[in-house]
Amino acid sequence: MKNIILAPFSNSDIRDWPAEHYGALIGCLLDRVEHDRTICVVGTASQRLRANDVVRPHPADRVFNDCGRLSWAALVEELKGAGCVIGNNSGIAHLSGSFGVPTVCVFGGSHQRAEWRPLGDNVILVSRAIGCSPCQLDHNSQSPYDRACLRLIEPAVVADAVMLAMARKTDRAIRQIAGVQQAGF
Amino acid sequence: MFRAWFAVLRSGGHLIITVPHTFLYERLLSLPSRWNPRQRRLYTPNSLMAEVEEALEANSYRVRLLCDDDNGYDYGVAADHPPSGASDILLILEKIDRPTWRLGPPLAPSKIRSAEPDYAFEPKRTRVESVSQPPHRRILILKLDHLGDFIMSLSALEKARARFPGAHITLIVGSWNVEMARNSSLADEVIAFDIFPRNSTEEEVDVPGKTALFEQLRLGTFDLAIDMRTDTDTRFLLTKVDAKLRAGVGARSQFPFLDIFLPINQTRNEAEAAREDVLRHRDFSWQASADASEFRLKFVSKTIDRASALVWGPYFHLRPGRYEFEPFIEPNRGETGLLTLDVAIDAKPIVQRIISPSDHVGKLAFIVEKPSLSFEFRIWTVGDAAAFSFSFYGGRLIREGGASVLHQSEYQLLLIELVANRLGRFGVLGEMLAR
8 A cells, every 4th residue: 555645844934834733634644544554754854853743643653754764766756656645835745746646735825826836637735715825935933923824724624635636546547447538627 | 662661651760771783683784683583673773762752752851871782792703693792772761841841943933913814805714726627629719910910820820729639729810811811721710800900000999899799700609718919908808708718918917807817027018228317427426636517527637646546436226237338528639648438337347448539438338237236437547648638527327128028929829838738737726625
């Protein structure tokens, strides 16, 4: 069974869905996905301490902190083979989206999603309609609303999107096998 | 497992952990273990601590001891024999009371407002969106302008045919372009409609006045309608077409009915010509030898101080762009001698000219590549050469116009490429769920 990969950290913290939400998302997914699916958190070695907080509450045999453990080439291979990738408005979501891998991008309000969203026909974008977007800020500390655009996105909604993305992938595979033309979602 | 063990400790209690050291016990870099088939992990002090940090909350414990235990270890035993002596890692953790403070981001938000602002056009909510590739089997293209405009659109029409190979394309053109449009085979159906007069000098242009006639065309329904005209005066016609998607050049704020829009640089209609700033002599600085009047600085060759510049300044900060500076200098043509003129940007000379009294001074051309650089024009004497008398009245600073234009063909090619990408590869973003 393919991994679910989480990339919770971008290079600009105002774009990061809060780490505690990622942790809660893992809890939601563990309840809903097959028991032989594992969940990996990826990132750089310097993000490892923060990732510890994300994985800590969850069973160590199903949830792994792989921050700093994978070479870039190994990470790319992991992404290509993933069951679903969940990330922010950042490079990993763009990469997995371009591979056609089911990708859920939790997109903050700092930038226009129409301009910066990851491309791919199996990308699902989760964002918040909010009046202060786009603020074009770089740091969470600058946000006058404590990143409400991301903070108010609930883990259960993202979990729904993950299940939807993985189901669409399966549905498309079945349709392809059956030779049915797929148009739209 | 660390968490379970740790949970039963009281504050001040110790957790003592020993695990086989892979460098001493297994003497392997990967599993399986030679000596213990049930061994599931290989440990070094580093990997053991990584697991502890992952399992236990920061500041819930302190590390009191972490060391290799090789007491009595026989380093002479070959790797394919079981080790003798201690071959472990020893780790002792002390549980502590957690401090009241928590680890957090480097900078805490200084002032958080209580409620985020509403999104004016929609209720606050979480959107879940995905892309779809809308059908585009029936396409309407408007190209209503004149002969030259149509010719400049041919490459874009060819691209449309190529990018929408299975589509039925209806093309509406001015009656003067119908024959060429039909001969081009770039559309399946060509319809004539004259919203502009053939010759605008002979007949008044009244685009809105032709709206009712356009509506009488009874065009049917389309998946996609594209207005290929770059100027915006025909864009409203798309609202008179029964189409699922509408595309054209312009800003969304200007044409809210456009589903796919190519916003083009607003400098398109800015002046192509240069802009001028006339600088007076008083905008500059000058050496004391000059005779300054309301209109000019007069320098007499015999009194010029050769040790310094004669004129310098005005240290204006210029925007990036192409510039020319034309100094207004009137030499005493009855004398001989030389002077150096130069332009310096941030004190660095970038263009220089040496003139004699009989020379036409002309313009000094230069480029400012970065914003906020200081512009300076200077007049100097030349080495040991004699200077000549002259009057300086200031000069004219000329900046090239800011218009950034593409060719009409390029705008239209970009529009078709944008539409094709949006309908195909990139898809149209649409909502799946809302919370």
